[in-house]
Amino acid sequence: MSPREFVPHIPIYVQIMESLHRALARGELKPGDRVPAVRELAAQLVVNPNTVQRAYQELEREGLLVTRRGQGTFVAGTGAVVEEVRKRLAGEAVQRYLDAMADLGFSAEGAAGFLADLLRGNGTPRKEGEA
Amino acid sequence: MSPREFVPHIPIYVQIMESLHRALARGELKPGDRVPAVRELAAQLVVNPNTVQRAYQELEREGLLVTRRGQGTFVAGTGAVVEEVRKRLAGEAVQRYLDAMADLGFSAEGAAGFLADLLRGNGTPRKEGEA
DNA sequence: TATGGTGTATTAGTATATTAGGACGGTATA
DNA sequence: TATACCGTCCTAATATACTAATACACCATA
Numbered sequence: 001m002s003p004r005e006f007v008p009h010i011p012i013y014v015q016i017m018e019s020l021h022r023a024l025a026r027g028e029l030k031p032g033d034r035v036p037a038v039r040e041l042a043a044q045l046v047v048n049p050n051t052v053q054r055a056y057q058e059l060e061r062e063g064l065l066v067t068r069r070g071q072g073t074f075v076a077g078t079g080a081v082v083e084e085v086r087k088r089l090a091g092e093a094v095q096r097y098l099d100a101m102a103d104l105g106f107s108a109e110g111a112a113g114f115l116a117d118l119l120r121g122n123g124t125p126r127k128e129g130e131a
Numbered sequence: 132m133s134p135r136e137f138v139p140h141i142p143i144y145v146q147i148m149e150s151l152h153r154a155l156a157r158g159e160l161k162p163g164d165r166v167p168a169v170r171e172l173a174a175q176l177v178v179n180p181n182t183v184q185r186a187y188q189e190l191e192r193e194g195l196l197v198t199r200r201g202q203g204t205f206v207a208g209t210g211a212v213v214e215e216v217r218k219r220l221a222g223e224a225v226q227r228y229l230d231a232m233a234d235l236g237f238s239a240e241g242a243a244g245f246l247a248d249l250l251r252g253n254g255t256p257r258k259e260g261e262a
Numbered sequence: 263t264a265t266g267g268t269g270t271a272t273t274a275g276t277a278t279a280t281t282a283g284g285a286c287g288g289t290a291t292a
Numbered sequence: 293t294a295t296a297c298c299g300t301c302c303t304a305a306t307a308t309a310c311t312a313a314t315a316c317a318c319c320a321t322a
Contacts, residue, residue, distance in 0.1 A: 011310060018234045025236025037268060048312045053269075070268050070319030090235050094246055097228035103149045104221050105156025112250055115225055115243050142280060168298060179282045184299075201289030201298050 012047055016055035021089070024064060024075070024082060031082055033075045035065065062089065143178060147186035152220070155195060155206070155213055162213060164206045166196065193220070 006012050023029040035041075038056065042049040056073050059065040063085045066076040075082070101111035137143050154160045166172075169187065173180040187204050190196040194216045197207040206213070232242035 013310080021234045022236065025234070038270095039268085050270095050313085051311060054310085056269090067269060068319085069270075069317075072268060086235050090232060090237065090242075090245055091249070093228055093231040093235070094249060096231070097224055097246070100224040100227070101221060103152045103156070104217050104224070105153065106221065108250055111221075112243070112246050114221055115228070115246065118222070118225060119239055119243055144280080169300095170298085181283085181300095182281060185280085187299090198299060199289085200287080200300075203298060 012045075013051050013054040013058070016041075016045070016052060017058055020055070020059060020064070025086060029075050031075050031078050035073050035075065037072060143176075144182050144185040144189070147172075147176070147183060148189055151186070151190060151195070156217060160206050162206045162209050166204050166206065168203060 006015050020029065020035070029035070035056070036044070038049045038052045042052045045052070056065055056067065060067060060073075060076075064076055064082065065073055067073040098108055098111055101108075101114070106114060137146050151160065151166070160166070166187070167175070169180045169183045173183045176183070187196055187198065191198060191204075191207075195207055195213065196204055198204045229239055229242055232239075232245070237245060
């Protein structure tokens with residue numbers, strides 16, 4: 001992550017979280033690996049250490065990081081744990097999507113169909129209820 | 132919508148918007164129909180009229196409502212317009228979903244597969260890249 | 263045990279979003 | 293033209309989220 005390349009209107013700590021999510025998903029970060037010290041990453045990103053710590057704190061709550069006071073912060077558990085958390089987060093994303101689509105009158109199947117049709121390059125997805 | 136049955140941590144005006152989205156999607160509200168006056172709905176929901184107006188304002192920006200000063204607020208355009216806006220909003224929801232999944236390392240196809248597997252009652256969706 | 267590196271807690275400044283109060287302006291109609 | 297009902301604007305109070313400054317606590321190791 002380069003210094004100060006943050007999108008406005010999205011909290012910096014969230015963007016740091018997303019960055020680590022991606023690194024974890026890509027396997028650039030593995031269980032047991034140590035992540036940069038809060039001060040180190042903060043200096044690199046030209047951000048307050050507490051902002052980095054906020055990101056680490058949330059990631060720890062998610063189960064992806066574990067901190068050992070005085071030693072550092074590390075990627076938690078085993079590969080299975082990371083994969084499990086990844087699935088859980090994906091499940092939450094799905095839920096948000098389904099909720100949003102429900103507001104628009106789409107059933108779960110309709111929401112899945114809308115997405116599938118979109119990927120097929122179909123500009124006009126079939127209407128709800130249609131085959 | 133009953134008085135004061137709002138979920139905390141989600142802005143009231145957003146919840147009002149969602150309520151109208153659903154009414155529109157269900158066809159309970161059709162183009163040309165008049166929606167309640169801001170003061171009327173505000174009284175019913177025990178909310179400030181400006182909060183309702185904020186919701187109407189956003190819905191007008193989306194293209195779903197049109198207001199005629201001194202007369203009232205109405206569902207905009209024709210059925211086609213409502214359907215088009217509905218698709219646009221659905222497209223935005225899809226995009227948010229894909230972005231979130233991308234952070235977790237899922238391709239668009241992977242995100243679609245994850246959702247499809249979930250609906251199939253499959254508790255453990257296939258991993259990215261697998262058939 | 264001193265030192266340098268680590269995470270953590272406390273506090274506060276700042277910006278932004280949300281809600282609300284009150285006054286204003288347009289339209290229809292008796 | 294008066295009245296009643298409409299949306300709208302302006303202003304401000306309030307809450308909340310975010311970021312930052314600073315001081316504290318823990319651990320490894322020379």
